[in-house]
Amino acid sequence: MNFRPAIFLISGFIYLFSFPVFSAQPEINQSAVASAHPTATSAGFEILGQGGNAFDAAVAVTATLAVVEPMGSGLGGGGFWLLHRASDGFQVMLDGREKAPAAATRDMYLDKQGAVIDGLSLNGALAAAIPGLPAALVHLASKYGKLPLRQSLQPAIRAAEKGFTVYPRYQKLLKFRLAHLNEAAKKVFLTDDNNIPAIGALIIQKDLAASLRRLAIGQRDGFYKGETAEKMLKAVSSAGGIWTQSDLDNYQVVERKPVIGDYHGAQIVSAALPSSGGIVLLEILNILSGFELDALTPTERKQKIIEAMRLAYKDRAEYLGDSDFIQLDQSRLISMAHADQLRAGITNKATPSDFLSETTPPEGQDTTHFSIIDDHGNRVSATLSINYPFGSALLAEGTGIVLNDEMDDFSASPGVENSYGLIGSSANAIEAGKRPLSSMTPSFIEKDGDVLVLGTPGGSRIITMVLIAALDFLHGNGELADWLAHGRFHHQYYPDVVQFEPGAISKAEQAELSLLGYELKERQSTYGNMHAVLFKSDGDLEAASDPRWLGKAEVRKVSSEDAATIVR
Ligand code: GLY
Numbered sequence: 001m002n003f004r005p006a007i008f009l010i011s012g013f014i015y016l017f018s019f020p021v022f023s024a025q026p027e028i029n030q031s032a033v034a035s036a037h038p039t040a041t042s043a044g045f046e047i048l049g050q051g052g053n054a055f056d057a058a059v060a061v062t063a064t065l066a067v068v069e070p071m072g073s074g075l076g077g078g079g080f081w082l083l084h085r086a087s088d089g090f091q092v093m094l095d096g097r098e099k100a101p102a103a104a105t106r107d108m109y110l111d112k113q114g115a116v117i118d119g120l121s122l123n124g125a126l127a128a129a130i131p132g133l134p135a136a137l138v139h140l141a142s143k144y145g146k147l148p149l150r151q152s153l154q155p156a157i158r159a160a161e162k163g164f165t166v167y168p169r170y171q172k173l174l175k176f177r178l179a180h181l182n183e184a185a186k187k188v189f190l191t192d193d194n195n196i197p198a199i200g201a202l203i204i205q206k207d208l209a210a211s212l213r214r215l216a217i218g219q220r221d222g223f224y225k226g227e228t229a230e231k232m233l234k235a236v237s238s239a240g241g242i243w244t245q246s247d248l249d250n251y252q253v254v255e256r257k258p259v260i261g262d263y264h265g266a267q268i269v270s271a272a273l274p275s276s277g278g279i280v281l282l283e284i285l286n287i288l289s290g291f292e293l294d295a296l297t298p299t300e301r302k303q304k305i306i307e308a309m310r311l312a313y314k315d316r317a318e319y320l321g322d323s324d325f326i327q328l329d330q331s332r333l334i335s336m337a338h339a340d341q342l343r344a345g346i347t348n349k350a351t352p353s354d355f356l357s358e359t360t361p362p363e364g365q366d367t368t369h370f371s372i373i374d375d376h377g378n379r380v381s382a383t384l385s386i387n388y389p390f391g392s393a394l395l396a397e398g399t400g401i402v403l404n405d406e407m408d409d410f411s412a413s414p415g416v417e418n419s420y421g422l423i424g425s426s427a428n429a430i431e432a433g434k435r436p437l438s439s440m441t442p443s444f445i446e447k448d449g450d451v452l453v454l455g456t457p458g459g460s461r462i463i464t465m466v467l468i469a470a471l472d473f474l475h476g477n478g479e480l481a482d483w484l485a486h487g488r489f490h491h492q493y494y495p496d497v498v499q500f501e502p503g504a505i506s507k508a509e510q511a512e513l514s515l516l517g518y519e520l521k522e523r524q525s526t527y528g529n530m531h532a533v534l535f536k537s538d539g540d541l542e543a544a545s546d547p548r549w550l551g552k553a554e555v556r557k558v559s560s561e562d563a564a565t566i567v568r
Helices: 038-049 054-068 133-144 154-162 168-180 183-189 206-218 226-238 245-250 277-288 298-319 336-344 459-474 480-485 507-515
Strands: 008-010 013-015 031-035 078-084 091-096 254-256 259-263 266-270 367-373 379-385 394-396 401-403 443-447 450-454 498-500 520-522 531-535 541-545 552-556
Touching: 031 038, 031 054, 031 531, 031 541, 038 054, 038 154, 038 367, 038 552, 054 078, 054 133, 054 154, 054 206, 054 367, 054 379, 078 133, 078 266, 078 443, 091 133, 133 206, 154 206, 183 394, 206 226, 226 245, 226 394, 226 401, 259 277, 266 277, 266 459, 277 298, 277 336, 277 443, 277 459, 298 336, 298 459, 298 507, 367 450, 379 443, 379 450, 443 459, 450 459, 459 480, 480 531, 480 541, 507 520, 531 552
Parallel strands: 013 254, 367 531, 498 520
Antiparallel strands: 008 013, 031 367, 031 552, 078 091, 078 379, 091 254, 259 266, 266 443, 367 379, 394 401, 443 450, 450 531, 531 541, 541 552
């Protein structure tokens, strides 16, 4: 096999790598889909039932999540789709991350004194980067799918027209962003008298259905040109934003080589830059691989994991940004030599982040994730985002499309925290056309013939959630459902605090960790929404959704009965 890296242009898309990785896999006669909403999971099965593969199903699930979970992802946002094609083992990460518009500048969120203006990168038109999700759907369908885009988009169009019923998480996040919603968003998401709709109320999105239909018919031009583009540009400019038609014309999806590494013989395949997810995950695992985790007490184990998190997030803060814009020796960061050096500095107590160096750390947000394996063994692990819940809270009038606030994932100023308390360096400074650094970590983990496909939303905590579930899998700690249910804890270098879900660190462990110098912060509520599927070496499939929310995970033999509505 030839792994020569190359950059070349074919039919409007940038191809950075062609990266075959072969792994033998027995025939499977079932498919598994796990997503954040039952309607999105059904959409995946519907398209599989119509003869689609996992990539067509991914189009359907992505588009349906945009409808039924509008606070997490959508046409106005972006994401990363990690793909594994069973026929030849080809693996690639589709980068549909948003890009800063051409008029964006390094200091665009600073006042005359150089202080960050509160909320400018989070709320409203200036917070929105150029969306990548629609271009990624077109690319996914045309290059990897078997069905036309217009067919795979049908379940989403139907969901937008028929409506979804309000559920607790929608209510909660709507309440959280209520003060910032523009009038067009209020009309779609609130009741006629501008209140939070009751559980079970129907949210119908006719304009979004029309935008999806224009995408289905016009493909890329159905979003980036014509009616949808004009309406988005009008909404952005009338709200003080800086998008232009040429920003939309210039948006390109990029195929990137995933980050690949090893943990005691298991293979880790994860997100590449502009997501920090894969690099940080591997750095932590590399550091931990030098400890006998199974021989440690629960407190000792957590202490080593926390220190590894701290060190890897420090590197994230210092070095990581869009690889199309920065010079980075990625292989050094994910090398065992680097991990050995970092591990050597870990003692049996807390090493305050202030002692490590004078540099700064970075970012994250609300988002969504789904995982799929089809009956041929094709896999998709996708994490999608409009960043903060309901993105910039600006819905472009007449389109049903909520614009993202992914610009907040840039570092607005060195050392200044973003909405997730992360800080960054010049590597993640704002530049025209640059992609903001992400934490999204769609991953495949292969161990002894078993393959775990997983990911989660959750801002800066995404990487450590994936880590904790991965460690459970790698160390045989329970079953798939347990790995998603186990309590989560997190350290991100700065703030120098161990955050954890209620009960995730026992009172006795808290006391021990405090004595070792850790500041601990028990969160008031849980976090994350992980969806995973597991292929077992004996040919069995399992699927699980995070027990914290209403996701739906299912394994079944797809039949023609799944093919609810075939639209040609
Ligand atoms: N907006 C979430 C992330 O990219 O990390």
